[in-house]
Amino acid sequence: MSPFRRASDEASPDTTHEIQFDRPTRSARAAEDIRSAHGGRRLAVGVTTAAGVIVLGHLAHAVGLIGVFPPGGGSAPAWIAFAVVAAATVVATRGLTRVADWTNVLILVALSVPIVLDLAATANLLHLGVTPTAAPAAAALLLPVAALRETRTPVAASAVIAGVLAVAALLQAATAESWTVAGLAVAATAVVPVALVAVGVRGFRRLVGRELDLSLVQSTVATPRSAVGMRASEELAELDYDAEALLEDVGSGRVAIPLPPEAAEQAGRLAARLRIRLIEGRTDTWLRHAVTESAYLSRRVSIDDPQGLAGLLSPSQREGLLLALWLIAGQRRRKPSEPPLEVRVHCRECEARDPAGDPADDRFRSAEGMAVAIDLDVSGLTARRADAATWDALDNVGVHEIAPGPEGFRVRIDCRIDPTVRNPAPPSAVNPRGA
Known part of the structure; x- marks a missing residue:
């Protein structure tokens, strides 16, 4: 049995965007x-x-x-x-x-x-x-x-x-x-x-x-632009195990060819789940994995990044953004009557500008020819109550502007993407069963 398989065999085809995250057995034991x-x-x-x-x-x-x-x-x-x-x-x-x-x-x-x-x-x-x-x-x-x-x-x-x-x-x-x-x-x-x-x-x-x-979710800052997280790795390991079991049955003659209806239906389900996972993996960046796999961020932070632009950030920018989200989402309510704290992260393309407000030269444009703008919409927490270390962390991400509100605030971050700074290289292919 694959070391990534959970004790429970009930797995839905798509579990990437669930709020609660069950860590794999080895990760839970290490924790x-x-x-x-x-x-x-x-x-x-x-x-x-x-x-x-x-x-x-x-x-x-x-x-x-x-x-x-x-x-x-x-x-x-x-x-x-x-x-x-x-x-x-x-x-x-x-x-x-x-x-x-x-x-x-x-x-x-x-x-x-x-x-x-x-x-x-x-x-x-x-x-x-x-x-x-x-x-x-x-x-x-x-x-x-x-x-x-x-x-x-x-x-x-x-x-x-x-x-x-x-x-x-x-x-x-x-x-x-x-x-x-x-x-x-x-x-x-x-x-x-x-x-x-x-x-x-x-x-x-x-x-x-x-x-x-x-500490566990910080491992996502070193992943390539499009990569699977712990939850997706666990699901891929389960798909790998089920596919190998089916192929072994066919190769040993226990399952005849053409496949009987039950085996054919199982193969179709495996193929559909694998296609869904591969399609979602194209836009599931490190930021989405960090939020989904965190027991604390997943409750308060939502990500809107359909183009996967967060994957263009350098490791230092990723670490600063993750720490800022962590400090904001970690604030506790002073009174039960206060509204719940929510953070909405929206990533979009924008034109890179230098600190003086002029368009930046081509050295600071992303691989797609655009810079990345990240908007943080925070509700349930005022800017003056936020930890001072939050602004220091955002300085590592890019130039940011704060727009305070009565019950929250908004932060606009202009991230300069230097094409000479390589994103983390994708790891070599590893068989999940041998991990």
């Missing part, structure tokens, strides 16, 4: 490896260390309360149960980069045991200054879980634990008086660290995801 290499493991180690420090703090608090408990009481059974759960959690999640759902459920159920035992041991003792210790320590075990899987479940579980501890403290407010504040503070220690870690982990994942996606 996960890069994500870990960009500090994911260090983040998990740091969160685990913080959880250990919090647990040790609650344990020291529990040791200090030993002399305050009435005879025959204490939180020792709760801490023993906590130690068993903690050891089992470490063994169950050791070496994992993601906690399975069933493992997460077992951890949450097991954590209820030390919490119940601790609440039972400290019931009606808040007036003596006795607060739960094993229960908030159990919530600290959710910190590594938040770093290894989605953060909503750990935050919700810690909020439940904090709510139970707060209710237990408020029920003793009549007798505990000022110690009620200490009980509520202990309840806060169960949820605040988990919430902070969740915010940090979400920000880290968003940052790494954006930078990783940009």
Whole structure:
């Protein structure tokens, strides 16, 4: 089987212009490896260390309360149960980069045991200054879980634990008086660290995801004027595999000639899909592939380049345009009521002009005798809110003019195409099955 084939065998004939992009298996695996290499493991180690420090703090608090408990009481059974759960959690999640759902459920159920035992041991003792210790320590075990899987479940579980501890403290407010504040503070220690870690982990994942996606789509700046992207390469690999399978069946005699109706229909479908792909490949430039294959740009950026003029840009111009689109599309809305951010890119031919406004000489004309004008119509973002690095990136593309509007702005870029600067040479033909 071709290494580019997806796990799902359902492939539509034309998937180039879909909004969502499913990366090939090898690319997705490489992305996960890069994500870990960009500090994911260090983040998990740091969160685990913080959880250990919090647990040790609650344990020291529990040791200090030993002399305050009435005879025959204490939180020792709760801490023993906590130690068993903690050891089992470490063994169950050791070496994992993601906690399975069933493992997460077992951890949450097991954590209820030390919490119940601790609440039972400290019931009606808040007036003596006795607060739960094993229960908030159990919530600290959710910190590594938040770093290894989605953060909503750990935050919700810690909020439940904090709510139970707060209710237990408020029920003793009549007798505990000022110690009620200490009980509520202990309840806060169960949820605040988990919430902070969740915010940090979400920000880290968003940052790494954006930078990783940009790194992957930046490979398009080195492609020739008309080239296939990752999605098209995957589809061509599937077509290659299906065609070779059919030819092998014919060559081995498993399929007779003339072809039976089913085999002939399959061959016709393969030929039609290949023709569609070849026709679209004539105008599908690096810019269209970069936008389509990006999980971030594909949501906000649309390309109007029927002549494939973006392929005439040099690698430095391509990189500047891609970075500018990235910075614009990466802006987040300040208020939910703001209109959605959209960027429309329109490429067209124009007459090259020098900075003084006079027609440029033939050295700066494109291979077709014209320069390229790129219009960026941005809605949902004002020019003053755009990152300052956006204009620096556009300086590498060409001379640009900004026309601000009430809810957006428009950028006109005149790109000089120097024919002496060669576009990236097309790569040699490679058999997708051998890639």
